[in-house]
Amino acid sequence: MRTAAFLALIPTLSCAQVDQGERNAEFTPAFENQTRAPALPDTFVTVTTFADGLANPWGIAALPDGSFLVTERSGSLRRIASDGTLSDPMSGVPQVGAQQQGGLLDVAIAPDFSDTGVLYLTYAKGVDGGTVTAAARAVLQGDRLTQVRDIFVQDPPADTYAHYGSRVVPTPDGKVFITTGEHFTERNRQLAQDVTTTYGKTIRLNADGGVPQDNPFVGKEGVDSIWSYGHRNVQGATLGPDGTLWTMEHGPAGGDELNHPQAGRNYGWPVISYGVNYNGSPVGSGESAMEGMEQPVYYWDPVIAPGGMAFYDGDYADWQGDLLIAGLNPGSLTRLRLEGDRVTGEERLLQDVGRIRDVEVLEDGDLLVLIDADPGQVLRVSPGT
Template sequence: MNVTTFAQLLAVGLIAGTSPALAQSFNAAPPNAERQQPAFAGQTRAPILADSITLERTVIARGLDHPWGMDQLPDGRWLFTERSGTLRIVGADGSKSRAIAGLPEVDARQQGGLLDVTIRDDFTSSRRVWWSYAEPRGNGTNATAVATGTLSSDEQRMENVEVIFQQQPAWRSANHFGSRLVFDKTGALFVTTGERYYEASRQLAQDLRTTLGKVVRITPMGGAAAGNPELPGGLPEIWSYGHRNIQSAALGPDGTLWTVEHGPKGGDELNHQQAGRNYGWPIIAYGENYSGTPVGEGLTAKDGMEQPVYYWDPVIAPSGMVFYDGAMFPEWQGDALIGGLASQALVRLKLDGENVTGEARYLEGRSRIRDVDVDATDGSIIILTDAANGTLTRLTRR
């Protein structure tokens, strides 16, 4: 292979996944916040994982309108959202259902719209679905909300719809809704929220009387779940606080919650969620404001505030997350797979307990990956690509 051909392939990501140590240079990119240093060894820029696996892409469905979230139905089909406000089902042959009727109105401006969706193991009998969305609240304001309903037997509409969570306060913003939904092993529902982006609203990530910039934990039909931390003066549904905009969340192999949140310019964070902990935003942060100015006083650490397990600078712009559990990629068992928007990559992290020991990226430069999951039938990896002509795509080993 001549130099020109290699450079062209590398630029479009055609050899990413064949040999990350050779094909990937993300660790060589200069940081956005050059003066900041990690709090401990391995907190950022972990060694690039050597990997001989090449991923084969097969598009299951095309023409999706900025798809955001998905979950697999018991029969192997996929339930997915489009940010414009539609919920659909796609079959193995790529056929898409009509938009399922009966969902509440969404505010689909910029980052808003219909967002995540999930079901539980009892779906076959209950037919119950949960979804999150940007809820219009009047006068140009909106906020993250979660609703649940039962899918009709003909799959044409959602019935008995109830709104079970409404982020407070509403804000005049079209950004930072957070919005991943994850059921824990007790049956409680984790909901991640954003702090709505603006300087005034970001301060409320530290205010325990609000649900901006929080992880909340509720019952499947709403209200604080049993076992939540007791925070002085805080709302009973709050699990953790001090977050910027969490769009990646999943249960780890031990059943505990992990999240990845969007940082500012530099400073996306991987956190192992602990009840009642303060994760610092906007008092401490890695990275800087988009203008190049420091976030707050420019602090990266402070007593009483948690350090991220890992951070990225430059950012990957995370969205979607799963810990691999399947037969197709036994080498990846227990590894975290994270969708990358700005990085346009599937990011893989190898962990040893709470230490990230290696990172690899696949499909670099091809598309914005909005969500990632594992097909329960064969262990292949399913991704949603975020575009006006987005796709549901299967990744297998070549």
């Protein structure tokens, strides 16, 4: 391992109800444990530095040979060897709009990567009239990308450099989910409810970029690639143990949401929310629930500012099947225990290591977490030791 300095043996505080901090809003949850679930038992974790010298790392993907691909928001894709050695930037990466929240964002490999070398990237793309979220498909050959082409380009262009969403999740059945944001401004946020645009949506495509004919808006009014809508800024996405999509989205002041998006469903933004605007005014209707709009599985007030997420399938028995969520503000790794579509407990870990942008579960049960800073790091987290 390139750097293996011991950093901390970190316990979390146990209490009857998890301490989320002072609320921004006084909404009543729609059901038990929709927020502030019981605190899970403390976990001790050992944290070491796996790799450093990165500039705002954003996404990570494990490769079959034991190395990892990591994106830097400035536009570089790098390989990290199994010993933590960092490669030079790879060639062939699309040109990105690296302004404010924009840049090179997520990376994921196709299920058949060992045979095809196919991977997916999401990024902020400059176009005539502004900027958009885009997703590209490419083939990795050594340390360069070939056959690079966009399979998704958001429309219309935005005039802000914020709320790109931008996770990409290939599925074993040959589909790809892509998440987007609504680009933040009052005018743009209304488009999350407009199914003729791809602002504030989850997108579902075939692996080659075609549209699956069982998508909910095929043959109806709306963009054929849309899976679900009414989202704010979806920066976490993963497949659950049953192969279905789970997402995390940023709320405003309060109202970060865990969702389990279903085909054609409306998730409410900006009409309903469990948060308030940054100036304290109500969001949309001022309500947290409305007929025809879905409730989040779980929400946070105040926010955790979610990044990437992963279900734990490693060797540490006490975490088996739990959901791990990266958090940027104030910085933490959140662990949720679920029974079906309901949260039964929460734990906060790594509350003193900085802005955690993504999390990857390793075959040996450890985790890699990305610290979004310049210089940034990849930390290795060993639970139960």
